[in-house]
Amino acid sequence: MDLIPMTTSTEVAARTPSVAVLPVGSFEQHGSHLPLTTDTVVASAIAASIAARHDVLVLPPITISCSHEHAAWPGTVSISHQTLSAVVEDIQASLAGSGITRLSIVNGHGGNYVLSNIVQTANARKPGTMTLFPSRTDWERARGAAGLQTDGHRDMHAGELEVSVLLHCWPEAVLVRQPPFVIMVGVRG
Secondary structure: OOOOOOOOHHHHHHHOOOEEEEEEOOEOOEOEOOOOOHHHHHHHHHHHHHHHHOOOEEOOOEOOOOOHHHOOOOOOEOOOHHHHHHHHHHHHHHHHHOOOOEEEEEEOOOOOOHHHHHHHHHHHHOOOOEEEEOOHHHHHHHHHHHOOOOOOOOOOOOOHHHHHHHHHHOHHHOOOOOOOOOOOOOOOO
8 A cells, every 4th residue: 555646746747637635544543453544544545546536636645633532542643623724724725836726635534523624614715626525424335335234333443444444455454363343351372
């Protein structure tokens, strides 16, 4: 899984995409079986899938975002919603300066609530300039299409959905020492 796009400026000039895709992940705990970068990997995989179907410029992911709800877990790093907002707004302004007028944000972390506000504000200023994917409905459709057994309420974090995505796009990232959802009680080994 390549998290950093290797696109050259020559390739961008030849294609002249009008849309950039920005994966936004996080760096937070995902149990003992998934890496801290899980949400970034998910967002990057979705962005790569979009780029395989559309002429877009895929940007490097934002790897640290609003993960305050996981602050007590070792390894979790978080930034404020103001910082995330400023980074996304600066990226949009930089893209506009180079002729890319629309930005599609792919959010891989449920705690990035501020992204919907950023998109709403950008579109109030200039309609159609920014989008945010996937929505809750998009995730539910994906769950159904994949035949997942859990729903979004029971499987919000480090469960069937995220494990499935990582097993598909980066299987070596999933640590399979024991099934991650089974707690072994009273078993002697």
